[in-house]
Amino acid sequence: MKEINTAMILNLLHREGRLTRAELTNITKLSATTVSVLIEELIEKNYVEEIGEKYAKGAGRRAISLQINKQGGYVIGISFGNHYLTCAVMNLHGQCIAEFKTKIAIGNDPIAEQINVALCNCLNQVDSLEMELIKGIGVSTPGIIDSNGEVVLFSSYLQLSNFNLKDHISKAFPNIPIKIMNDSNAAAFAEFYSGSxxxxxxxxxxxxxxxxxxxxxxxxxxxxxxxxxxxxxxxxxxxxxxxxxxxxxxxxxxxxxxxxxxxxxxxxxxxxxxxxxxxxxxxxxxxxxxxxxxxxxxxxxxxxxxxxxxxxxxxxxxxxxxxxxxxxxxxxxxxxxxxxxxxxxxxxxxxxxxxxxxxSYGDKGALYGAATLMLQQIFSASVLK
Structure with a gap:
């Protein structure tokens, strides 16, 4: 129950941006004490930060606004398009801090090698990025993905067939959550979550x-x-x-x-x-x-x-x-x-x-959707334990 409540608070802060303890109490229907205890734990773990008093009319003590600490970790988004492969490092606010873009390859093996190059180039742009700060990797690709979200069963445009994308990325990033999704579904989620x-x-x-x-x-x-x-x-x-x-x-x-x-x-x-x-x-x-x-x-x-x-x-x-x-x-x-x-x-x-x-995201919807879905999964997962 504690993990569920923690995930609920994190997802609210991620989607709404800034909320006070009182607002979280009102929305979640949890007790003020429970919200306060969970927030203190999240602040201690560097996932949440206080950002000052919230403006309010009249006298009296003003509530402190809270938000996700954008420096508390990073996610990697990878997007396969018809023309380009794009790799980006994003903070916990979903803001892009590094990006690498290259003309897309065709076929399982060429794209596998291209992923390695893109990840290396993108991560090298971020100074002092420690592996433990990478909280997850979200990947969007055209084609049909298996029900486990691991294998690209078929993509006619990219000529992919039974490509175990999750296994390939896991070799370089063991023990890091990885989510594979169809590009249109990822873009739809980006628009649903924070777009049009x-x-x-x-x-x-x-x-x-x-x-x-x-x-x-x-x-x-x-x-x-x-x-x-x-x-x-x-x-x-x-x-x-x-x-x-x-x-x-x-x-x-x-x-x-x-x-x-x-x-x-x-x-x-x-x-x-x-x-x-x-x-x-x-x-x-x-x-x-x-x-x-x-x-x-x-x-x-x-x-x-x-x-x-x-x-x-x-x-x-x-x-x-x-x-x-x-x-x-x-x-x-x-x-x-x-x-x-x-x-x-x-x-x-x-x-x-x-x-x-x-x-609203234009042709970057799939990239931001993959990263946002990964963030949502992170904020609901045992990685916060």
Whole structure:
């Protein structure tokens, strides 16, 4: 019971930032004596610190505010993306104090070696970092993770197969907690915990770039589904005569909404219509925003399929908010049309367009989510004993 109460206090301080003993007593419903005893122990262990009096009107003794001591330890976050591997050292406030970024490798062995290099480079940036101050390592990666959170069973983009990621990292960091998670789930958690979806219990997170990923928060918990395969919304077929998807099927949502397929389609049509051929996807978006009408049919289809995807997911999950990360946030014209179309969709409960929000962490959501999940696990674990 003491460990549960301690974890509850630490998680409250971590999420809320600053609280007084009286506020902790009121929120937790523990006795003032219990809260005081636990706080003194946490201060002694260097996990919590007093930061001065909290402002209050009137006379009388003012309460002392408390917060997590950011120097009480560190977590390491590692994020595998489609283009880069990023490694970061963060303090107990989740603030990044060192970062190393490199172009991502492909395959089990090359990525394993790259992890070693990234960890070494990142840790060397932090002066006098002792091993006992590293409280945990959180890793996010595309693909399907086994139910134990140790093995990347499959990642098509990174060509990973049965890669025991936890075992590999544990060889260099024995006895340190390690958490492996899907990148979209990690990013969804970052937005839920301290981003655009803070204080929401049911969230759909969509990332739309070179591929499509989605993360689900249901009743304030990550929902990974059977064998971690939930959220593969990008591989729902919507165009029987469309392009062949990376998964091998034809006409998946990914073949309509992701940047490589859109660029290819726009280049083909530009050639047919004898207009200047766009060389980059950014050029396509800029020219659509600029009003080049030859792009309208392509983006009308993009808008229709995006609306279909969001409406389908909403009917299944009924989220409070839908968070979007990726290229669509660079196209206000398209995003406004999507919001209008979703709002007009005949849901059983009215959907207001302000429930569709941009990701506050951008493309770093998976990195911060992995670290934040690790922090939450640390603050609930026996490592504090």
């Amino acid at each position: 979806a803070k204080d929401k219990s049911n969230v759909i997170y969509l990332t739309i770039n070179e591929g499509i990923g989605s993360g689900l928060i249901i009743d304030s918990q990550i929902y990974a589904g059977f064998q971690g395969a939930a959220g593969e919304i990008g591989h729902i077929p919507v165009d029987p005569g469309g392009e062949v998807c990376t998964c091998g099927a034809r006409g998946c949502i990914e073949t309509v909404l992701t940047s490589p397929f859109i660029l290819k389609k726009c280049q083909q049509i530009a050639l047919e219509q004898n207009v200047e051929i766009p060389l980059t996807f950014e050029d396509v978006v800029d020219r659509y925003e600029g009003g080049e009408t030859w792009l309208d049919p392509i983006f009308e289809k993009i808008q229709f399929i995006t609306t279909f995807m969001i409406a389908s997911a909403t009917n299944f999950v009924s989220p409070e908010v839908i968070i979007i990360e990726g290229w669509m946030n660079q196209s206000p014209k398209l995003l406004d049309k999507v919001k209008q179309a979703v709002q007009a969709f005949p849901f059983p409960i009215r959907f207001n367009s302000d429930r569709i929000l941009p990701a």
